[in-house]
Amino acid sequence: MQMTFRWYGPEDRISLEEIRQVPYIDGVVTAVYDLPVGEAWSEAAIERVQRPALEAGLTCEVIESVPVHEEIKLGSEKRDALIDNYCTTVRRLGKAGFKVICYNFMPVFDWLRSDLRHKRADGSTCLAFDEQTVLNLDPAKTSLSLPGWDESYTHAELLGLLERYREVDEEKLWDNLIYFLQRVIPVCEEAGVKMAIHPDDPPWGIFGLPRIITGREALDRLCRAVDSPCNGITLCLGSLGSNPANDLTSMAAEFARRDRIPFVHARNVKITGKNCFEETGHLSREGSLDMRAILTALYENGFDGYIRPDHGRNIWGEDGRPGYGLYDRALGAAYLSGLWEVIAR
Numbered sequence: 001m002q003m004t005f006r007w008y009g010p011e012d013r014i015s016l017e018e019i020r021q022v023p024y025i026d027g028v029v030t031a032v033y034d035l036p037v038g039e040a041w042s043e044a045a046i047e048r049v050q051r052p053a054l055e056a057g058l059t060c061e062v063i064e065s066v067p068v069h070e071e072i073k074l075g076s077e078k079r080d081a082l083i084d085n086y087c088t089t090v091r092r093l094g095k096a097g098f099k100v101i102c103y104n105f106m107p108v109f110d111w112l113r114s115d116l117r118h119k120r121a122d123g124s125t126c127l128a129f130d131e132q133t134v135l136n137l138d139p140a141k142t143s144l145s146l147p148g149w150d151e152s153y154t155h156a157e158l159l160g161l162l163e164r165y166r167e168v169d170e171e172k173l174w175d176n177l178i179y180f181l182q183r184v185i186p187v188c189e190e191a192g193v194k195m196a197i198h199p200d201d202p203p204w205g206i207f208g209l210p211r212i213i214t215g216r217e218a219l220d221r222l223c224r225a226v227d228s229p230c231n232g233i234t235l236c237l238g239s240l241g242s243n244p245a246n247d248l249t250s251m252a253a254e255f256a257r258r259d260r261i262p263f264v265h266a267r268n269v270k271i272t273g274k275n276c277f278e279e280t281g282h283l284s285r286e287g288s289l290d291m292r293a294i295l296t297a298l299y300e301n302g303f304d305g306y307i308r309p310d311h312g313r314n315i316w317g318e319d320g321r322p323g324y325g326l327y328d329r330a331l332g333a334a335y336l337s338g339l340w341e342v343i344a345r
């Protein structure tokens with residue numbers, strides 16, 4: 001297991017020195033943020049984010065994310081050229097020593113929350129999702145965008161995209177995902193890189209857009225569709241865990257045993273109602289997920305991939321990027337690593 005920390009590149013307010021001082025951290029997870037989605041990443045652009053991390057004594061082997069262009073998700077005639085670009089990026093990342101690419105296949109929006117500064121009893125703030133608040137938003141009328149998304153759209157682009165997705169139901173989206181993977185996975189096999197799909201967050205349909213990576217059956221279907229160890233998943237505990245029907249301990253065991261979990265996002269959520277949740281600190285006792293049971297399932301089934309503490313609360317007066325401040329993620333890293341140390345002893 002390698003404990004990593006997400007770093008938003010040289011523009012991140014959190015420095016590599018600070019990250020290096022977090023107990024147990026081995027490396028960073030990062031991306032090239034200054035190229036338009038769809039363009040192949042140049043070797044120079046990759047080196048610009050990787051070199052500072054290596055020089056700071058951290059490993060840099062996981063990319064989060066190489067975003068998938070909407071034309072690929074829509075399955076339009078523009079997709080082949082964009083998939084070629086994606087494959088070029090995969091080859092270059094492999095050559096540079098990257099081992100895992102986290103990506104998602106959520107139409108239009110990445111993760112979504114109704115509140116980025118939900119006040120908790122202890123005075124900290126966290127991210128929260130209240131379904132009614134979200135349903136009251138009209139994406140066609142509001143300019144939706146969240147810090148941490150790989151892409152946001154102008155109002156006109158958003159309207160156009162939502163219109164085009166009317167033609168794409170869940171089965172069509174599956175076809176488009178499999179079409180993409182059938183072309184990308186063979187390149188990954190040659191390049192020594194594993195693809196790790198991020199589940200939909202939250203794991204249910206939103207604004208009438210299809211969402212397909214929502215639970216065990218979907219992950220099983222994905223793994224079978226292109227049967228290769230390079231076709232894996234990012235086991236995001238908080239995303240999948242916001243649906244209580246998802247049994248994370250058994251999913252961790254099953255997919256680790258099948259060698260399909262190259263990357264884990266570890267965070268806890270407290271389910272507060274139907275399709276409503278708030279993100280808590282990482283500790284088992286704070287949320288609905290049993291971290292010790294999940295990490296034990298990973299360990300006992302041979303997990304040897306990368307893990308990172310996912311979203312933290314904003315604590316101690318820090319005004320960090322929502323979910324991605326330094327302090328609470330650092331506490332999460334220490335907690336998760338401590339658990340792991342005991343489990344692995």
Ligand code: DNO
Nearest residue numbers: 064065102103104110111198
């Ligand atoms: C949110 C993140 C996601 C994730 C992408 C992967 O905090 O987990 O934005 O990076 O979905 O493509």
